[in-house]
Amino acid sequence: MDRRVFIKACSTLAVASLVDASIFSQTLANTKGTLKRYTKALLVKEDGSPLREEDIKPHTQYIFFYPYASTPCYLINLDREIKPVELKLKDGGSYTWQGGAGKKRSLVAYSAICPHQLSHPTKDYSFINYYPPDKPSETTKKGGIIQCCAHVSLFDPAEGGKVLDGPAEFPLAAILLETEGDKIYAVGTVGVDQFTQFFENFKQDLIQQYGSLANAKKMVESCTVVEIKRYTKEVIHC
Numbered sequence: 001m002d003r004r005v006f007i008k009a010c011s012t013l014a015v016a017s018l019v020d021a022s023i024f025s026q027t028l029a030n031t032k033g034t035l036k037r038y039t040k041a042l043l044v045k046e047d048g049s050p051l052r053e054e055d056i057k058p059h060t061q062y063i064f065f066y067p068y069a070s071t072p073c074y075l076i077n078l079d080r081e082i083k084p085v086e087l088k089l090k091d092g093g094s095y096t097w098q099g100g101a102g103k104k105r106s107l108v109a110y111s112a113i114c115p116h117q118l119s120h121p122t123k124d125y126s127f128i129n130y131y132p133p134d135k136p137s138e139t140t141k142k143g144g145i146i147q148c149c150a151h152v153s154l155f156d157p158a159e160g161g162k163v164l165d166g167p168a169e170f171p172l173a174a175i176l177l178e179t180e181g182d183k184i185y186a187v188g189t190v191g192v193d194q195f196t197q198f199f200e201n202f203k204q205d206l207i208q209q210y211g212s213l214a215n216a217k218k219m220v221e222s223c224t225v226v227e228i229k230r231y232t233k234e235v236i237h238c
């Protein structure tokens with residue numbers, strides 16, 4: 001990769017869980033201000049029809065944008081029941097992540113903005129990616145993780161985005177999803193999101209891509225979900 005691109009990637013550079021109402025209420029009580037409700041947005045396929053759980057292939061990295069038009073998220077089917085966990089923050093705070101969603105409770109989703117220095121997938125490249133269990137990272141030899149190659153931070157998608165290694169100080173922010181029948185909605189975030197800093201740091205890039213910062217900050221009402229390889233030219237593994 002071109003060094004300038006790499007440096008830009010490093011300088012410019014997190015799946016949701018589907019929850020039912022009762023778990024949502026429990027989570028709300030435990031998150032101490034880390035849960036934020038945003039616009040309820042339907043997850044859809046490229047043809048505009050609602051995304052169903054059966055459409056989400058196991059251990060495949062899907063991208064969508066939520067809660068804003070420009071803020072990327074990853075959706076992953078971990079193919080097993082994922083239980084709720086409590087995450088502890090370095091300042092002593094903590095919050096409960098509600099675990100996997102869907103009928104099998106295997107679906108998780110996170111903001112794809114790295115909490116270290118905001119590495120995130122763009123149309124040109126993605127430094128932060130999911131590594132399935134059978135395709136581990138060459139650098140860390142770990143699979144079943146989300147890893148950011150900018151400075152090698154590792155996150156556990158089965159544990160609420162917990163930091164496993166590297167310089168990141170916060171877990172990935174989780175995206176809350178709810179199901180209604182076969183439909184899947186993104187409804188909010190849990191954890192420490194990076195949206196304010198993201199808009200500040202990448203203002204010029206976002207204006208270029210979306211026409212204005214206001215457009216980049218538009219709250220979405222539906223999210224088109226695609227495999228990462230259909231969105232970005234280069235999925236960079238390390």
Ligand code: FES
Binds near residue numbers: 013119
């Ligand atoms: S931006 Fe530094 S590890 Fe992700």
